[in-house]
Amino acid sequence: MVVVGAGLSGLACALHLLGAGREVTVVEREPHPGGRAGRLDLDGFQIDTGPTVLTMPELLDEALGAVGETVADRLDLVPLSPAYRASFADGSSIDVHTEREAMAAEVARVAGPREADGYLRLRDWLTRLYRVEMRSFIDAQFDSPLDLVRPDLLRLAAMGGFGRLAPAVGRHVRDERLRRVFSFQSLYAGVAPERALAAYAVIAYMDTVAGVHFPRGGMRALGEALAGAVVKAGGTVRYGDAVSRLERAGTRVTAVVTEEGDRLACDQVVLTTDLPAAHRLLGHTPRRPVATRYSPSAVVLHLGTDRTWEGLGHHTISFGDAWKRTFTEIIHRGRTMSDPSLLVTQPSRTDPTLAPEGRHLLYVLAPAPNLAAGDIDWDREGPRYRDHLVEVLEQRGLDGLDASVRTEHLVTPADWARQGLAHGTPFSLAHTFAQTGPFRPRNTVPGTSNAVLAGCGTTPGVGLPTVLISGKLAAAKVVRRTGGRR
Numbered sequence: 124m125v126v127v128g129a130g131l132s133g134l135a136c137a138l139h140l141l142g143a144g145r146e147v148t149v150v151e152r153e154p155h156p157g158g159r160a161g162r163l164d165l166d167g168f169q170i171d172t173g174p175t176v177l178t179m180p181e182l183l184d185e186a187l188g189a190v191g192e193t194v195a196d197r198l199d200l201v202p203l204s205p206a207y208r209a210s211f212a213d214g215s216s217i218d219v220h221t222e223r224e225a226m227a228a229e230v231a232r233v234a235g236p237r238e239a240d241g242y243l244r245l246r247d248w249l250t251r252l253y254r255v256e257m258r259s260f261i262d263a264q265f266d267s268p269l270d271l272v273r274p275d276l277l278r279l280a281a282m283g284g285f286g287r288l289a290p291a292v293g294r295h296v297r298d299e300r301l302r303r304v305f306s307f308q309s310l311y312a313g314v315a316p317e318r319a320l321a322a323y324a325v326i327a328y329m330d331t332v333a334g335v336h337f338p339r340g341g342m343r344a345l346g347e348a349l350a351g352a353v354v355k356a357g358g359t360v361r362y363g364d365a366v367s368r369l370e371r372a373g374t375r376v377t378a379v380v381t382e383e384g385d386r387l388a389c390d391q392v393v394l395t396t397d398l399p400a401a402h403r404l405l406g407h408t409p410r411r412p413v414a415t416r417y418s419p420s421a422v423v424l425h426l427g428t429d430r431t432w433e434g435l436g437h438h439t440i441s442f443g444d445a446w447k448r449t450f451t452e453i454i455h456r457g458r459t460m461s462d463p464s465l466l467v468t469q470p471s472r473t474d475p476t477l478a479p480e481g482r483h484l485l486y487v488l489a490p491a492p493n494l495a496a497g498d499i500d501w502d503r504e505g506p507r508y509r510d511h512l513v514e515v516l517e518q519r520g521l522d523g524l525d526a527s528v529r530t531e532h533l534v535t536p537a538d539w540a541r542q543g544l545a546h547g548t549p550f551s552l553a554h555t556f557a558q559t560g561p562f563r564p565r566n567t568v569p570g571t572s573n574a575v576l577a578g579c580g581t582t583p584g585v586g587l588p589t590v591l592i593s594g595k596l597a598a599a600k601v602v603r604r605t606g607g608r609r
Contacts, residue, residue, distance in 0.1 A: 124601065125150060125379045125387050127366050127404075128395035130158020131587065132577040134349035135186040135594030136393050137358050142189030143602045147358040148387060149350075150379060152365035157346030158395070159549055159579075160587075166530040167479035168427040171342040173549070175468040175486055176438065178329040179588040180336050186349060186591060190356035197348035199339040201473055206335035208436035209304050210519065212444035212462075216434070219304055221334040234298040245295035245305060248282065249328040255279050256325050261583045262592050264599065265561035284322040291321035303442055305331065307464070310490055311586055313418025313553030315450035323554060329588060337437060337473045345587075366396075369404050374572040376405075391573045391601050395594075398552070398564060398580030399545045407568050416558065417493050418550035418585065419453045420536040424487040424509055427530040431469065431483040432521050439467045441519055453490050457497025459508060463515055465489050482529065487512060494536050494547035501537035509533050551579040559584070566597050575600045 124140065126133045129151035137147045155162065161172040177200075184194045194200060204225075205218035217233050220226040223246060231239035259275035283291050292305045306316035308326035338344040350360050364385070369392070370378040379387045394401040402409060409415075443449065443462035452458045468486040471478040478484045489512055492499070513525050536547030545551075552558050563584060566576045577597035579585040584593075 124148075124391040124393070125389040126393045126395065127379060128158055128578070129153075129156040129346065129350060129360055129362070130395055130578065130590070131160060131345060131349065132579075132590040132594040132597070133158065133393065133395040134346065134353060135182075135591045136395070136577050136598045137353045137594075138186045138189045138349065138356065139595050139598035140601060141353065141356040141358050143598065145601070145605075147353070149353060149358065149360045150364045150366055150381065150387065151360065151362050154362050155343070155346070156350035156360065156362075157343055160342050160346055162341070162343045163425070163532060165425075165532060166427060168425075168482070168484050168530060169341055169343070169477045170425050170484065170532065171470065171486065172423070172425070172534065174342060174587055175466075175470065175488075176330070177336045177338065177342065177345070177587060178333055179591075182588050182591040183345070183348075186595065187352050190352055192352050192355075194348075197352060198344055200336045201339060203335045203337055203437050203473070205436060206330060207304075207438045207440055208434070209300065209440045209442065210434065211300055211442050215300065217300060217304060218436070219331055221332060226331070230296075230301065234296075234301060238296055238298050238301060241296040242301065245292065246332060248295065249305075249324055249332055252279075252282055252284060252322070253325050253328040253332075255282065256284070256322060260322075260560055261325070261589065262595075263583075264596055265565065265582060279322065284320065286321045287317060288319040288321050288323055289316040291324060292316075292327075300442075303446060304440075307440065307442075310419070311550070312584070313416075313550055314555060315447075315454060317447070317450070319554070320556060320559065322559075326586065335438065337470065339474050339476075341470060341474065341477055366404065369574075371406075374570060376571060376574050389573075391575070391605065393575045393577055393597050393601065395576070395578040397544050398576070398578070400543060401576055401580075402568070405568055405571055405574060407570060409564065415564075416553045416555055417495060417546045418548050418553040419496070420491050420493040420539060420546070420548035420550070421534075422459075422489045422491045422505070422508060422512070422536070423534040424485075424489075424512055425532040425534075426485040426487065426524075426528050427478060428483045428485060428524070428527040429481065429529055430523070430527045431472070434520050435467065435469050435472070437469055437472050439469070441465045441467060441516070449490070453492045454496065457492040457499070459491055459499070460489065463489050463512065465512070465516070467516070487516070491536055494540055499536075501535035505533055505535040505537070508535075550585050552585075554584055566593065566600060573604070
């Protein structure tokens with residue numbers, strides 16, 4: 124069988140299929156594995172161009188375990204402590220620890236003992252929420268909305284999972300800074316905290332309870348580890364092979380054809396491309412009662428500097444003062460943030476080998492409207508916005524940032540679109556209610572009997588943990604369809 128795409132979902136799928144005894148060929152258009160967990164080598168800096176936050180490494184262990192390997196065999200994962208440093212417009216900061224007592228002490232320091240008690244209640248709620256959701260709603264196949272009706276549905280409802288995220292967090296902690304720390308993750312799901320389902324607090328569990336890690340060698344090491352395990356287990360990974368079309372015989376895909384004209388016969392195919400690209404290859408036009416809505420995009424500024432700053436952690440969330448207005452601007456008005464809230468990652472803090480000696484690597488992510496929500500000429504406005512972001516960071520304590528830059532690379536929504544990502548967003552479909560669980564595009568496609576989808580556009584959704592699960596779910600679907608055949 125053929126897996127199209129050597130991103131993390133495709134590689135996880137391949138490992139689970141190899142573990143089930145299937146013969147697997149993975150076809151990848153780039154010269155390396157990783158997919159959206161991309162890479163850029165620039166002037167001696169080893170830059171991760173995709174996700175920078177790694178949670179739930181046990182899902183990597185699960186994929187590798189399918190072929191008898193472990194994370195320890197392939198990766199050197201460093202637990203980050205603190206997981207984040209959150210800085211605020213009033214000059215205060217909170218170190219976000221994943222250890223229970225350490226975080227309770229930090230909350231007591233910044234907000235008092237009553238808030239520390241509220242944090243402990245919030246942590247317990249997040250943990251119970253995660254356990255219910257993971258077993259029944261995240262790591263689960265949905266073939267129809269009726270599959271949602273299961274015993275844990277009542278448990279989730281009783282826990283307030285179908286309410287709104289911001290009020291749910293606010294029932295436990297009153298301090299506005301803490302509310303932001305435990306709700307900003309809804310940006311990953313493409314929905315403002317005031318409108319996101321409380322069920323998406325599960326992302327806060329992954330970040331603030333389960334813990335954040337970083338692989339030595341950068342996030343690119345994840346794709347290399349999984350691809351290496353695929354090859355060792357007998358699979359084939361073909362790089363630099365873009366897929367141009369699929370051959371069909373009725374409802375079945377019979378071959379994958381590359382742009383070079385190579386024909387790869389298959390009895391099953393898994394497509395991990397961006398969702399519209401997968402539908403184009405299959406010749407399918409989705410019919411949904413509600414139009415699909417895409418997540419906001421991001422402007423990412425990669426900076427190689429000749430200095431660092433004492434206040435920066437590995438991950439620093441720099442919150443602007445106008446928090447609620449931020450979501451209105453980027454989601455509903457299609458504008459850039461007037462008072463930006465930014466994720467600043469400094470991977471060279473944990474792994475200095477990612478930068479030349481005496482240099483440092485910064486990754487600045489600014490949420491931005493996708494191309495459907497906003498009409499911004501990014502090729503013209505991008506450099507101006509870059510200057511604005513640098514100016515904001517200098518005002519927030521990174522004095523001399525602009526003068527310290529020795530190399531840089533700017534990525535805007537227009538650049539994401541040029542990479543083939545719909546509406547210029549790397550975050551795919553937003554996790555609105557109509558695009559969650561059984562209402563999200565399924566991993567099978569009407570009119571095709573042997574094609575399965577994986578990746579962030581299908582179930583269970585966006586994020587490193589969920590795309591790894593999507594690969595496992597796709598593999599399970601293939602195995603269930605083919606039974607004992609090898």
